Amino acid sequence: MPSPKCVSPVPSPYVHHTITLSPTLPNTAPTEIPALLHPSMIPLLPNPLPNALPPPIDEPFVVRKTEDRGYAMFASRPILPGTLIKLEHPIFILPALPLEDSSSYESYERLGQGITESTYAEMETMANCRSKDECPSIVEGVARTNALTLGFHFPSDSESDPHLSKPHAKHYGGVCPKINRCNHACGPNASYKWFLPNLSARLYALRSIAAGEEITKNYTDLLQPRSTRLVKLEGDYKFTCDCKWCTFADPEAQEKSDAARAFLGTYVNTHPSYRKWSMDLCLPDTFVIESHLAVIPLIEKEGLDALLPLFLEEIMRCYAELGDEDQFRVYAERTRQLVAVGDPELAAELERYLENPVGNFPKWGARRKFRESQAKQRRVVEEEEEDLFMDSLFGPSD
Numbered sequence: 001m002p003s004p005k006c007v008s009p010v011p012s013p014y015v016h017h018t019i020t021l022s023p024t025l026p027n028t029a030p031t032e033i034p035a036l037l038h039p040s041m042i043p044l045l046p047n048p049l050p051n052a053l054p055p056p057i058d059e060p061f062v063v064r065k066t067e068d069r070g071y072a073m074f075a076s077r078p079i080l081p082g083t084l085i086k087l088e089h090p091i092f093i094l095p096a097l098p099l100e101d102s103s104s105y106e107s108y109e110r111l112g113q114g115i116t117e118s119t120y121a122e123m124e125t126m127a128n129c130r131s132k133d134e135c136p137s138i139v140e141g142v143a144r145t146n147a148l149t150l151g152f153h154f155p156s157d158s159e160s161d162p163h164l165s166k167p168h169a170k171h172y173g174g175v176c177p178k179i180n181r182c183n184h185a186c187g188p189n190a191s192y193k194w195f196l197p198n199l200s201a202r203l204y205a206l207r208s209i210a211a212g213e214e215i216t217k218n219y220t221d222l223l224q225p226r227s228t229r230l231v232k233l234e235g236d237y238k239f240t241c242d243c244k245w246c247t248f249a250d251p252e253a254q255e256k257s258d259a260a261r262a263f264l265g266t267y268v269n270t271h272p273s274y275r276k277w278s279m280d281l282c283l284p285d286t287f288v289i290e291s292h293l294a295v296i297p298l299i300e301k302e303g304l305d306a307l308l309p310l311f312l313e314e315i316m317r318c319y320a321e322l323g324d325e326d327q328f329r330v331y332a333e334r335t336r337q338l339v340a341v342g343d344p345e346l347a348a349e350l351e352r353y354l355e356n357p358v359g360n361f362p363k364w365g366a367r368r369k370f371r372e373s374q375a376k377q378r379r380v381v382e383e384e385e386e387d388l389f390m391d392s393l394f395g396p397s398d
């Protein structure tokens with residue numbers, strides 16, 4: 001969570017607040033998360049929040065020091081696409097906007113004082129790419145290098161608040177000592193999602209990850225060309241990305257990768273959609289399916305697997321309307337697996353469809369039925385035309 005550069009610092013309306021999560025196991029202490037929040041948020045947070053997380057067991061990763069990129073997260077066994085890798089509460093939460101007042105150093109430090117000694121010691125080992133001049137407090141430096149952006153929902157009347165109407169004022173960051181060990185790659189194999197009801201971040205696999213492989217996530221807009229990505233990563237995180245999508249030996253290969261990403265950026269916004277196809281019976285039956293199937297290899301080549309569920313889901317819905325149960329099951333199952341952690345509501349919907357596609361998918365086979373009735377009508381018209389023609393040759397039959 002780099003500090004937003006387009007916004008000048010604002011007077012700080014923030015207050016310290018401890019978010020308490022009730023324990024799931026008996027006789028254990030509640031989890032306390034120190035936070036710096038806008039006062040209007042506090043009444044919106046249930047306190048204590050339910051469901052602190054159970055202690056982690058048998059996690060599929062290890063964190064270890066590397067030679068050239070600090071600590072990193074590695075798979076300790078093969079990880080399947082869509083699998084949950086780590087579920088974690090933030091150790092503290094702070095606003096994306098920098099604090100302006102003269103006591104900002106103390107405000108950040110106070111967040112550090114609200115965590116346990118062992119958590120503080122772990123936090124001190126996390127990357128801090130900010131100089132003392134930029135961020136005099138280690139808490140702020142670690143947060144600006146690591147925090148995962150968190151968007152809270154504010155009440156609609158918050159728009160009239162002069163602070164909350166500023167850009168980025170509704171954004172916060174949460175520091176997660178394990179998930180934050182993921183280094184960046186321009187074709188990452190993992191992603192994360194906040195789950196606000198119990199204030200946890202979930203890291204999950206975007207594709208298969210082999211045992212020993214580094215687990216990476218994305219720190220910047222991956223649809224931008226390499227040169228833009230490098231400048232942004234250097235500016236915000238002070239490193240030069242040397243992932244395979246930034247270090248092609250052949251300049252032509254680099255150009256192709258940049259062009260592929262630009263194309264995918266346009267495709268995401270302008271692709272032929274299932275919704276339009278579903279309502280436009282003049283479009284060929286395989287219009288969306290063929291278009292998406294042509295793009296998927298490019299997505300995979302660029303390592304942009306986070307885009308896959310969008311297109312796999314649309315292909316699945318097309319096959320459902322075409323009444324092709326075998327193909328429907330292939331794409332529904334693949335999508336369900338990929339979104340299990342990132343979009344559990346969609347995963348549950350797909351599970352219901354998979355239990356009984358014909359009964360549970362609302363427009364099951366609709367396009368196929370329409371095509372069949374079209375063909376039947378065409379046959380009737382052809383038969384009538386044939387009869388008229390025969391009548392014209394031999395006179396009407398009785």
Ligand SMILES: C[S@@+](CC[C@H](N)C(=O)[O-])C[C@H]1O[C@@H](n2cnc3c(N)ncnc32)[C@H](O)[C@@H]1O
Pocket residue numbers: 068069070071072125126127129145146180181182183184185237238239240241242243
């Ligand atoms: C969120 S932290 C990642 C974990 C960090 N390596 C650590 O030791 O805690 C971000 C910092 O990790 C390093 N980093 C992340 N991705 C990198 C990469 N692809 N190459 C080199 N350094 C990287 C940079 O120093 C960056 O500021």
